[in-house]
Amino acid sequence: MHDIRMIRETPEAFDAALARRNLAPMADTIIALDMDRRRAIMAAEAATAEANQAAKDAGRARANGDDAEFNRLRTLMTEGKARTATLTDRARDLDTQLNDLLLGIPNLPAADVPDGANEAGNVEQKRTGTPRTFDFAPLEHFDIPAARAGMDFAAGAKLSGSRFVVLTGAMARLHRALAQFMLDTHVDKHGLTETITPVLVREEMMLGTGQLPKFGEDSYQTTTGWWLIPTAEVTLTNLVHGDVVDEATLPRRHVAHTQCFRSEAGSAGRDTSGMLRQHQFEKVEMVSITAPQDSDAEHLRMTGCAEAILDALELPYRTMLLCAGDMGASAVRTTDLEVWLPGQDTYREISSISTCGAYQARRMNARYKPAAGGKPEFVHTLNGSGLAVGRCLIAVLENGQQADGSVVLPAVLHPYLGGRSTITATGELI
Template sequence: MHDIRFIRENPEAFDRALGRRGLAALSSQILALDEERRGKIQAAETAQAEQNRASKEVGAAKARGDDAEFERLRALVAEKKAEIAALNTQAAARDAELRDILMTIPNLPLDEVPEGRDENDNVEIRTWGTPREFPFQPVEHFEIKGVKPGMDFETAAKLSGSRFMVLKGAVTRVHRALGQFMVDTHVEEHGLTECWTPVLVKDEPMFGTGNLPKFSEDSYQTTNGWWLIPTAEVTLTNFVAGEILDQAQLPIRMTAHTHCFRSEAGSAGKDTTGMLRQHQFEKVEMVTICEPEQALAEHDRMTACAEAILQKLNLPYRTVVLCTGDMGFGSQKTHDIEVWVPGQGKYREISSCSTCGQFQARRMNARFRPEGGKPEFVATLNGSGLAVGRTLIAVLENGQQEDGSVDLPAVLHPYLGGKTRISPEGDLV
């Protein structure tokens, strides 16, 4: 959420930043509502002072036997009481209206973020690895001979419909190994604290991370009001909601491996084959809570943690900085990591790492107390480290062999009981 004081003091800068996101100027509308709200509050305070003064004078009038003045003052007290109640109600309504508007406006991009309209305007900042040259025509993951027995689309459709997956046998074990490998690496080498969180949350955590109110259609809600998390960003970030942390506690770096659920609203016709875009999937999420001044350094650190997973798996990738038109709602700056998938012959997103500044913290009222200072809002960051299913796709496609087998990355062998490949028959050998 945005700081109304910033908008009051910097209306032109606020509108300019919204314009970089392709949005119309909003400061005039916001400030008019804010001025009306403040006017109601000030009028209520004036009326309260008048009521207090009249209340004090009521007793004096009664004591001196001035019945007319006593009745006038008593009526004035009642009048002011009603006026105050009406003004407070009006102020509360304007405050709720202002909050609703501020809740639906996306975060402002940092000046260094490239301007653009969509993914075509994103800027590549580095690449790693060289895509493998195949002596045969590589196919997509679900077409690999040894993988086919382990991906059951028909049963998934019978159970749940489209955009769901049933994994079996060797493919399932590789999928599980990938998640364990990612978490172990983040904990043992990157210093993140492993967490296990619910996948059902109340409204407040979804509001805190910006998933509500604007993007309710992108998530699933149960009949009793819980939301299925779209990512563990929701739970991990909200660990500090409503808290005032000591400065010495920062930075807090966490990771969690969870199921995630997304309705994929608006994605009709996109990636309908295979398991690239699913309603239910697993992801290893990273979240950092830090001082605002450290956020950009933490952003680079988090991106490096995600890249390290791909390097260990020997998967070629490129890292891009998203342009203003392609950034997520809560982001100030985002790095996308795109892994090479030879079956499609292109790079596909496998991780997004974003710094949100104090945007989410203001929604959650999450603060820290600098030594000798007043509480300030923390900065929050989140990133995929990585999406497990998409990593599985990349591992299978990059490791495919002409006979339909799949060579698996060496770092996974210890998680697979020393097995090194999927045979053309679909066995782990």
């Protein structure tokens, strides 16, 4: 959601920023609509005031026993009321129109976000870790013998359909170990607040973080009207929905491990093999609520938190600064972490860390009271995966695979696996 005042005051800057998102200029349309809206509000208010005055005078006339005057004013009032209804309807209609229009416009990219129309425009910031050299052809995760023993796509399909999986034995244990490790690290080393939230939310919350109104087809809705969260960003961020918090309580840093649900509506045929892209997956999500002046530093901090997980798991990755055309709608700036998948011989996204500025806060009406005094202002919100658990499982499997079909697991996970360190080719954890 955008500040209509900002659009009014600097329409060129607004349009220029939209252009970076491959969008046509909209400032003129918005400003014209806003003008109409304000005129309509004024007209409606003037009419209301008139009718109210007539009503007041009529009441007085009646109290004075002046029936003639009462009836005259009453007629006046009735007419005024009819006019008021029409004008108010118009004002409300225009207000809704403007609001709907603004809700559908994505956030404006920060100045340091590179130009670019799509993924190809993203800028690599650094590479961390060195991909292993294999003396055999590395397999994709679903072909590695150690994984095959406990990763049952047929069972997933039987239960639920395509893009579902059943994990058993060592795979389930490893998956759980990963999530636990991430959570512990973020809580104990990074100081985030462990949080458990619902995964079914009201529509209002999906509007707040920007999944709605435009991307409803990407998520699932229950017959009772709840939405299944596509990410815990929705719940963690909306924790401050409608609130005015003290600046002293900022930053608020949350981390949650939840199920995520996505329809993957636009990705039919993509990544159909393996568990890279599922309708249901687990993710450890970080969310920060900050004062405006702190969000840039927080973005770096949060990126560091996500990178620390990959570092600890000894997984090679690269850090990408997304270009304007490839960012999600709510983001001001997004950093992606792409993990090396030897089986695919490529880097794949495993984390996405975004600062959303006041965009979501304005939608949620989430404000803070500045410590220095003054009126409440919108908070800034940030979110980042830390990390996608399923994809992390894939990365650990592909990077740790051995010629004999076994997988050697990173040392930091051993405590979470009862001290064991390897999954054999037959799927045994030893």
